[in-house]
Amino acid sequence: MDFPRPDPAHLALLHRLAGDWTGPERAQPSPWGAGGESLGHGRYRVGLDGSALLQDYEQVKDGRVVFRGHGVFLIEPDSQDVLWWWFDSMGFPPAPARGRWQGDTLYFEKVTPQGESRYRYEFDGDRYRFVIENRFPGQADFAEFIRGDYTRQP
Numbered sequence: 001m002d003f004p005r006p007d008p009a010h011l012a013l014l015h016r017l018a019g020d021w022t023g024p025e026r027a028q029p030s031p032w033g034a035g036g037e038s039l040g041h042g043r044y045r046v047g048l049d050g051s052a053l054l055q056d057y058e059q060v061k062d063g064r065v066v067f068r069g070h071g072v073f074l075i076e077p078d079s080q081d082v083l084w085w086w087f088d089s090m091g092f093p094p095a096p097a098r099g100r101w102q103g104d105t106l107y108f109e110k111v112t113p114q115g116e117s118r119y120r121y122e123f124d125g126d127r128y129r130f131v132i133e134n135r136f137p138g139q140a141d142f143a144e145f146i147r148g149d150y151t152r153q154p
Helices: 006-014
Strands: 020-025 035-045 052-061 064-074 080-087 096-104 106-113 115-124 127-135 142-151
Touching: 006 064, 035 142, 080 106, 096 115
Parallel strands: none
Antiparallel strands: 020 035, 020 142, 035 052, 052 064, 064 080, 080 096, 096 106, 106 115, 115 127, 127 142
16 A cells, blocks of 8 residues: 655755754743743754654753753645644643745744744755744734744754
């Protein structure tokens, strides 16, 4: 039996994240913390025979790791949407964010009991910018929560 497979072109776009990335981040105050400057480290690797991208992340503030996360990206074969599950040290149960490529930018959206989130990976060669915007219950508009500018490491 042949199982549906993601489009190879979509997988190639996703695999461009594979590698080690580091960069400065700026978080705004939120229900989860005071915000401020930090340094983010991400390691992305291709897994599951090429059908997934696995992500490990650490946020460093004042010389110590203050936050950790693990992500799993898959391409849904029927829709070619990118699904992203995120597990982190805050412990909220993961629900997948659903995303699509638009040029060199990968956009995601997700709705949870904590609110709505939009995520962007904006690529430029060996650099990318990652932005999270949130809209919490009772808020009319989305507000930027975090912005990071990462560079591929050798």
